[in-house]
Amino acid sequence: MGAEGRGRRAGLQSQETSRARSLEHRGRRTGDPETSTLVMCGPEEAALLRLEEVFSATLARINNLILQPLLSTDPESSDPQDRECLRLLQQLHKSSQQLGEVTEESLYSLWERQRHPRSFGLESLLLLRSADLVMQVHMEYIESYTSCLVVQAFHKVAKSKSMYWRGRQKVLRQILTGMGCEGSLGTTLAQALRQPLTQHVQQYVLFLLSLRDTIGERHPAQELVMHAVTVFGNLQSFMGQALDQAVATQALWHTLSSQLRDVLCTPTHRLLQDSQDVPVVVTPLRAERVLLFDDALVLLQGHNVHTFDLKLLWVDPGQDRYTFHLLTPEEEFSFCARDPQSQVVWQWKVTQAVCQALRGKKDFPVLGAGLEPSEPPVCRCGAYTFRAEGRLCQATYEGEWRWGRPHGKGTLKWPDGRNHVGDFFKGLEQGFGIHLVPQAAEDKFDCYKCHWQEGSMCGYGICEYGTDEVYKGYFQEGLRHGFGVLDSAPQAPHPFKYTGHWEKGQRSGYGVQEDSDRGERYIGMWRADQRHGPGVVVTQAGVCYQGTFQADKMVGPGILLSEDDSLYEGTFTRDLTLMGKGKVTFPNGFTLEGSFSSGSGKGLYTQGVLDTAALPPDPSNICQRQLGLGAFPVESRWQGVYSPFWHFVLADCPGDLQEALLGFHMQSPRELRKSQEYLCCERSHPKDSAGNVEDILEELLQHREPKALQQYLRKALSNSLHPLGKLLRTLMLTFQATYAGVGANKHLQFLAQEEVKQHARELWAAYRGLLQVALQRKGQALEDEDEETRDLQVHGLMLPLVLPSFYSELFTLYLLLHEREDGLYSQGITHLSLFPDTKLLEFLDVQKHLWPLKDLKLTTNQRYSLVRDKCFLSATECLQKIMTTVDPREKLEVLEKTYGEIETTVTRVLGQEHKLPMDDLLPLLVYVVSRARIQHLGAEIHLIRDMMNPVHIGGLYDFLLTALESCYEHIQKEDMRLRHLPGHWDSRELR
Incomplete structure (x- = not known):
């Protein structure tokens, strides 16, 4: 019930209560027939009525003579402690008012029962029908009271209003008469606010026990009475524990220096254990004193205070009877007691305190006696800011934990704006994660949507940089490694696109790079981010070069093919200009052999012999002027595409590595923003029904007959979530990067033809690899395949299925060649x-x-x-x-x-x-x-x-x-x- 609702209800009920009291007194004096029915239904209820009336009056006096004066502290005080005390006293006053309202409701239910005993049964009493509500109001009051007690609010406020209280001593003594109060004024005020409540709850328990014994087991209200007995018995135990903890906590502050007291004295702290009472030694940190609160473990070392959140504290029992271990996000401690009994006390209390902190509420009825498990869960959720030096320094992790380490799904945030959302394993990023790194330019970020292993990018990822460059490919130890595609921004000063292999962050191995600004494409070998080894350059003007590159420049002899099929064989300068000895063969068969050089202008100078006696060349021979023959073995060109697949197969096709090794497709558009919502993305997931490894392998076994196999392969190759379909799509990407656009040159037809056939061979081997894994899981072996059978399957089955994926670019090359x-x-x-x-x-x-x-x-x-x-x-x-x-x-x-x-x-x-x-x-x-x-x-x-x-x-x-x-x-x-x-x-x- 809300405070406002209870207030309205209490206002109506107070009128009825006043009228009932008047009728009661009048009936007792005159014996008026109108009031003759107001006889008590039993001595227990009469006692309860008197109890509630006395308690209601006591609450009213305390409110008027104690709480209201305590609240008159200057609200504009600049002292934070004064403002905090006032806030706590206001909360106590509010709780006291709610307690008074509930007491008035209880009185109203008693008078209704007295006036209409036949209409209102015993179960109509508020104490029975709403025992949990009454208990909750009492608990809120005791929580507010103990918070004031812990921070010594009564002493501080009484001290600040000493002139007032000295003038009111006579009245105050009358209020507190019979309470047996001794000590300071603050102590007297604290007891005056506590004793009526504890005595009242005690009387509730006695009343309920007497009522239980009186009505018998068959009474309709017996179940309600039994429940109320349990509730208020637990409340009495809880109040005793809460008061003891508050008193112990209040007493603790007097044993600490003012500096430590200012740090630790908060309303939320409740002392559960002190190493001065039960000694314990903490290693490796030699703590002078250990304090266990209900929300934190505190280690004191001189003026240094080490505070550990109980929600992120793991208790690991030791190997002997004297020691147990505590794990935190950054540290690990050993608690060593003098005797086994002390070890049991500390370990039990720490364990129960952790359980209580994780539940987010105090144990009820007493510490460790609730219905919740007494052992805290190993896996939890929480937030923590790292303090120790290292890559996580000042970073805040929020998410799942296990044994003191981030483990599961979570978010890391650094003060400089870096964010990481994803999976963690034993404290390190592992699995899929999205990492956002702010750049110097405003609203510019590098966004890494990648797979991680032991804290570094490893596996497939998509990276969108603040420069608008995009990389899609593989990583190892945080660097580009394996196959990948790096695409510059379209509006970049020198736009480019590299499709090929990487090693330790640099282009290395076979790769294709298109330079849109210069209108040319390089196809060949790389080393240390430079063209190095055999290579072919195809220009938009139709001119082609082939030769050996070193340090990004062509060196030694090479060939040049022009669009009209003129052929130059000889040496070049580093910028691909004819220089030195060479031979030119023209389309009509004429040859020019000699020395070539470039003059001061743009012309070409030569000194040599022109042979015009040669016969016209055979057109078919001109068509055979193909580039790259023998320079790039077809079986080694795109091994970076296949190697992740074979790692996947050799690992027995693990489902958790499928996405990291075979890649994924982003389904959301590229957006780089600082907002947290942009750290999430949608992607094709390996657990989807179409891409589940178990289902794929099972279906593969069911389609081994020739006709069924053809249908299965066609379906698999067209599915972007199937391992074979993913392979084919990546190969299509490499094919288009090589032979589309500028690469659509007739002199590359043989290279393209070779690749298509090789892809068919590799995809058939990939199918066989998956089949072998599927059979091994069934305890069967894959039959060996001879070379003749393999060629029949490749050309008769696989090649017709994959050719459509490359046909457009391939047929264009045939058109140009012929x-x-x-x-x-x-x-x-x-x-x-x-x-x-x-x-x-x-x-x-x-x-x-x-x-x-x-x-x-x-x-x-x-x-x-x-x-x-x-x-x-x-x-x-x-x-x-x-x-x-x-x-x-x-x-x-x-x-x-x-x-x-x-x-x-x-x-x-x-x-x-x-x-x-x-x-x-x-x-x-x-x-x-x-x-x-x-x-x-x-x-x-x-x-x-x-x-x-x-x-x-x-x-x-x-x-x-x-x-x-x-x-x-x-x-x-x-x-x-x-x-x-x-x-x-x-x-x-x-x-």
Whole structure:
């Protein structure tokens, strides 16, 4: 019940009480019939009524003659101690008023029971129906009283108002008559405020015990009476304990120096144990005195006070009967007693005090006798500011603890603005965590969303820097290590993006860096943050360099390929300028060999021999001018991507390391702010149903049959939470970083082709690694796989599944590489499209009996096709489907079906089944290809040839692809012949 509500209720009840008292006295004197029913229901209730009346009157006198004068202290006093005493006295006055209100309510319930005994049973008495409420009001009063007693508020205020009390001594003696008070005025006031309450509670207990014995076990109110007996018995014990602690605490201050007293004297402290009473030695800190309060452990050493919060104090029993240990966030102590009994006293009291502090309330009814466990939990929550020198100095940790160390989830905050939110293990950051570091610039922060191990970043992380640079990759001991991507801010003066390997915070190993400002991309080896070793530079202008780099500069011989396929082989300056001996091979076959140098201007000077007698080069040889051949072994380029996965597999796929080793995807936008809310983020979690390791391994075992395996792998590779899907997405990132944009250069086609095949091999090995772990968990072993079987699975199963992920960039390189050939082919298609069907069939030397035409018995000159532009339509439409898939096998199947459609048409024309020999097939296939008008057919053919399953080499698919290649080359050569069309073909025939 709130104070305001109780006040309103008490006001109404006080009127009834006054009226009831008047009626009682009148009835006793006159025997008025109106009051004859106001007889007592029992001697116990009559005694209770008198008890409540006396207590109510006593409270009123104490309030008027003691509390009100005590509260008249100057509220504007500048002394903090005076202000604190006034606050505590005001709280005591409030508690006294609430106690008076409850007493009035109890009186009201007694008079209602007296007036209407048949309507109000024994259970209507406030003392029975609201025993817990009455108890709580008494406890609040005793808490307020003991707080005043601990800080000696009565003595201080009485001393400050000594003139008043000297003038009121006669009245005060009358108030305190019979209380047996001796000592100072402050002591007398303290006893006057305590004794009425303790005596009143004692009378409550006696009344309830008498009532319990009187009403018998079968009485309806028996259960309420028993509960009230327990409640007020516990209250009496609690009050005795609370008063004893307050008195002991008050007495403690007189044994301390004024300096120590000023530090330790607070209303909340209650002394539980003093080493002067039960000696104990604390090591390694040689404390002169040990004080155990109900909220803190205090070690005194001269004028130094070491205070330890009980909520963050762990009791560790010792190995012998004389010693036990205490753990705190920064220190560890051993308590050694003189005898086993003293050790038991200290250990028991410290343990119970810790339990009490963690519960946030005093034990009820007495210390250690509550229903809560007597052993404090090992894992707790709390806040602590570190003081010792070190990386945590002045940092405040708030979160979960275990045995004196941050353990679980928590937050670290430093005074300089640094914040860390995440998981902790034995005092160190371990697991996923977000670390915020303020920068010199206003509102600029470095935000690290990473995995941590033993206090350092280790594993996968995403770091957003105050410079707007972003790093996504792996760390070790707080430094970038392994595979990672560093991307500068778009508005940076020199924007760049590095995708590759790192070692101890520096770019090292294979990597790709794009310099947007210079419009060039470097692909190659690094060491100590500089280009070092074999490398290739691709420029936006189409010029490519390949050579050896040292200390970020190209040294020694190298090659240069221009966009028109001119080739320079020789030496360069460090800024990639031709210098020294070299040889230039031009696209027309001419060669220039000699010495090269740059003049004072921008020109190039040379002295050498120009050879014009060489034959024109074979276009196919020009296409083979590929960069990086042999310089970067394909199997070692991106091992930094695969190594975390294999660490995960070799560790038996632990779920708690899945995210740290395989990475995660941030789902929230990048935001760097000082507010605490920005230390949280959403990310794909390994415990999600789609990414749970246990579920993944179990499902993997259920899909081992060829058809089921293909479906499973397709699903796994498309899932960003699956280990295989995560691998594929990272590989896609590296592929795009290398071959998209500036890297879309025809001279890199072979490098890209190699990588796609290698990725298919690595992903198949990754699947086998997961399968091995799944089988081992079932007590089974994975069968060995020979090289032939592995190649069949890689090319027949895995490559078609992963190729779509790289197809866009890869096919672009094929387009660029075969652009000239496809240009000639396109011209040929354009000219052949001018022919009507019959003329084109005749032009291609297709035997006339194979033409799908219908004669209408007209003259020879009037003979024409009724299906003009629709000859071999089914084969043409079938061949066009070759552009609708990226799978080389499916493209070959389209080609096979096209051949089947041609034969079907021929069979229908001849009226009998007919197998076409090569001499008849090629002209018909040229006709179908010309009518299908497939764009970039050369790029399609070469990609199919490079990516097709080796098992098909020499078979039907190889034969059909060779035939298509012949048609493609034939159409290119027809261009010149079509420029001289026969003169007797008129315009009507070409319509």
